[in-house]
Amino acid sequence: MADTLTVRTAGIATVQDLGRVGRSRHGLPAGGALDQHSARVANVLCGNDETAPLLELTALDFACTPSSDVLIAVTGAPARLTVDGTARPQWEPVSVRAGETVRVTGIRLGLRVYLAVLGSFEADYLQGSCAPDTVLGFGPVLRPGDALTLRTACPPLDHPYSRIPLFRLHAPVPPFPAERIIDVTDGPDRAEFGDSAARLFGTPFTVSPQSNHIGLRLRTEAPLPRRVTSGEVLSRGVPVGAVEVPAGDELLVLHRGRGVTAGYPVLAVVTATGLSALGQARPGETLRFRHRTLAQAVTAHRAQRLAIDALRTRVRTAFGTLRIPVPADG
Amino acid sequence: MNGNLTVTDCGDSALVARAVGLDTERAWRLVHALADALDAVRLHGVHGLVPTYDALLVEFDCADTDHDTVRRVLWHEAARIGADPEPAAPPRRFVVPVVYGGAYGPDLPEVAAGLGLTQDEVVALHTGSDLTVRCLGAPAGAPMMDGPPFPAPVPRLASPRTRVDPGSVAVAGRQAVICPMPSPGGWPLLGRTPVRVLDLHGDPLTPYRPGDTFRFVPLAPERWDDHAGTPLAACRG
Numbered sequence: 001m002a003d004t005l006t007v008r009t010a011g012i013a014t015v016q017d018l019g020r021v022g023r024s025r026h027g028l029p030a031g032g033a034l035d036q037h038s039a040r041v042a043n044v045l046c047g048n049d050e051t052a053p054l055l056e057l058t059a060l061d062f063a064c065t066p067s068s069d070v071l072i073a074v075t076g077a078p079a080r081l082t083v084d085g086t087a088r089p090q091w092e093p094v095s096v097r098a099g100e101t102v103r104v105t106g107i108r109l110g111l112r113v114y115l116a117v118l119g120s121f122e123a124d125y126l127q128g129s130c131a132p133d134t135v136l137g138f139g140p141v142l143r144p145g146d147a148l149t150l151r152t153a154c155p156p157l158d159h160p161y162s163r164i165p166l167f168r169l170h171a172p173v174p175p176f177p178a179e180r181i182i183d184v185t186d187g188p189d190r191a192e193f194g195d196s197a198a199r200l201f202g203t204p205f206t207v208s209p210q211s212n213h214i215g216l217r218l219r220t221e222a223p224l225p226r227r228v229t230s231g232e233v234l235s236r237g238v239p240v241g242a243v244e245v246p247a248g249d250e251l252l253v254l255h256r257g258r259g260v261t262a263g264y265p266v267l268a269v270v271t272a273t274g275l276s277a278l279g280q281a282r283p284g285e286t287l288r289f290r291h292r293t294l295a296q297a298v299t300a301h302r303a304q305r306l307a308i309d310a311l312r313t314r315v316r317t318a319f320g321t322l323r324i325p326v327p328a329d330g
Numbered sequence: 331m332n333g334n335l336t337v338t339d340c341g342d343s344a345l346v347a348r349a350v351g352l353d354t355e356r357a358w359r360l361v362h363a364l365a366d367a368l369d370a371v372r373l374h375g376v377h378g379l380v381p382t383y384d385a386l387l388v389e390f391d392c393a394d395t396d397h398d399t400v401r402r403v404l405w406h407e408a409a410r411i412g413a414d415p416e417p418a419a420p421p422r423r424f425v426v427p428v429v430y431g432g433a434y435g436p437d438l439p440e441v442a443a444g445l446g447l448t449q450d451e452v453v454a455l456h457t458g459s460d461l462t463v464r465c466l467g468a469p470a471g472a473p474m475m476d477g478p479p480f481p482a483p484v485p486r487l488a489s490p491r492t493r494v495d496p497g498s499v500a501v502a503g504r505q506a507v508i509c510p511m512p513s514p515g516g517w518p519l520l521g522r523t524p525v526r527v528l529d530l531h532g533d534p535l536t537p538y539r540p541g542d543t544f545r546f547v548p549l550a551p552e553r554w555d556d557h558a559g560t561p562l563a564a565c566r567g
Contacts, residue, residue: 021377021378022377022378023535024378024379024380024387024389025365025369025378025379025380025381025466026466026470026471026534026535026536027465027466027467027468027469027470027471027472027535027536028470028471028535029469029470030378126530126531127531127533133470135469135470135511135513136469136511136530137511137512138530185339185341185342186339187340187341188338188339188340188346234382234383234384234385235382235383235465235467235474236346236380236382236383236384236385236387237378237380237381237382237385237386237387238387239340239341239343239344239387239389240343240389241341241343242341259467259468259469259470260378260380260387260467260468261380261382261465261467261468261474262468266340269340269341269342269344271341271342272342272343272391272392272393294339294342294397297341297342297392298342298392298396298397301342301343301392301393302393
């Protein structure tokens with residue numbers, strides 16, 4: 001029988017990957033992990049391909065048990081990670097013995113935690129991705145007792161008694177501050193907002209509970225930016241990260257599940273690194289926007305990617321030394 | 331250079347190319363030809379193309395390419411295409427049976443009243459000509475069509491529905507659409523087709539593409555089952 005990872009406490013857990021990239025022309029949203037950076041790092045720490053299926057745990061406690069020895073990595077929002085009651089580090093590979101219980105509890109300062117397993121597990125695919133999409137009606141929320149089929153096992157690595165962490169790979173951990181700062185660049189329609197565009201900055205916004213993977217709704221006590229022009233905008237493609245101002249009293253920030261077309265002017269666009277940070281925003285928290293130039297935004301994104309590339313090299317070296325079998329597609 | 335195009339930054343991972351100074355038909359043809367051209371070039375780092383009416387969104391990973399490179403390719407391809415591109419592929423025609431009114435199209439009476447027409451006249455206009463698919467839209471793969479020649483634009487519903495059944499045939503403004511899957515929607519519903527508009531596991535996702543045409547034909551409610559679940563397919567010839 002194939003080895004499995006059995007869910008004990010499900011919380012809100014889904015099988016996730018980086019999304020259905022390349023299909024926006026067919027009207028398909030990208031979807032995928034809302035904190036792409038943390039998801040990439042989790043897989044890289046396991047020697048996996050960045051696009052391998054992993055678990056996205058949202059807000060609530062989670063527990064699972066593998067039927068064979070495995071190597072896992074847990075990234076994303078700060079949380080308490082234990083293996084059979086022993087605290088283990090996030091953002092490092094962690095060895096788990098067959099039958100031990102992995103628990104992720106007390107997710108804080110963010111919303112989403114990513115759990116990857118060396119070799120990953122079997123998943124259903126739709127249009128090139130296993131990412132759930134509520135609009136497409138694809139991708140179940142996991143329930144207690146669900147068993148994911150592991151693609152490979154990993155021999156136990158750390159000392160059976162002392163449990164001294166074996167790895168110190170220095171993964172690039174983004175900040176998880178009490179008040180999140182979300183970087184944006186000017187949107188293509190910024191001019192339509194005149195001087196009121198500046199209202200996006202300097203005032204805190206509160207994340208509405210009506211926020212999800214399609215978009216976040218943000219409220220503020222201060223006046224919102226308003227268009228100084230009028231007239232209908234023809235439906236056109238809008239990027240992930242588009243900051244829109246519909247007629248009501250909320251800002252709308254589109255995230256990876258957004259429909260590919262919309263008819264509102266785009267005031268600003270959240271940067272690539274800002275989108276990962278925004279993917280951690282909790283309903284009820286306040287955040288602020290920070291203006292970046294395109295050059296600053298691109299530089300930040302490239303630095304984050306280079307850090308992941310460097311981490312991948314360190315993982316390869318460490319795994320090679322320890323004779324850990326690197327997954328074939330990794 | 332192509333004097334009929336503007337290219338604007340759209341955040342750190344996208345550009346928007348917009349056709350300017352062209353009539354709607356030529357603007358639409360230009361942005362779709364441009365999308366086809368970029369698709370054929372397979373530029374490293376570019377992963378998304380969303381051509382709509384007069385605009386093309388180009389999405390890319392700015393770690394793998396940059397705005398200047400994508401912009402240069404856009405201008406190069408636009409110059410090659412010129413101002414009056416031919417359609418990339420001959421249009422195909424899809425015939426779609428629709429049960430109008432009643433529970434299938436609950437907004438037919440209101441739309442008719444708003445247009446000052448009878449319900450039969452609305453159906454006659456909706457079924458009276460081939461409607462051209464202009465782009466694929468939300469929620470996924472929805473064929474966004476030029477609307478039928480109604481005497482006036484059709485207003486959206488004051489209160490959008492939380493769930494629209496798949497196959498629902500709707501109109502709003504000067505546009506028409508078939509809702510391919512259950513989703514919320516604010517467009518008035520005229521009817522519903524029993525055919526399966528798209529296959530989520532299909533590759534490509536939709537059997538139709540922009541430029542193809544749809545012809546709606548009235549279907550008696552008792553013949554719903556004859557077509558239920560049949561995949562939508564283009565007519566021969």
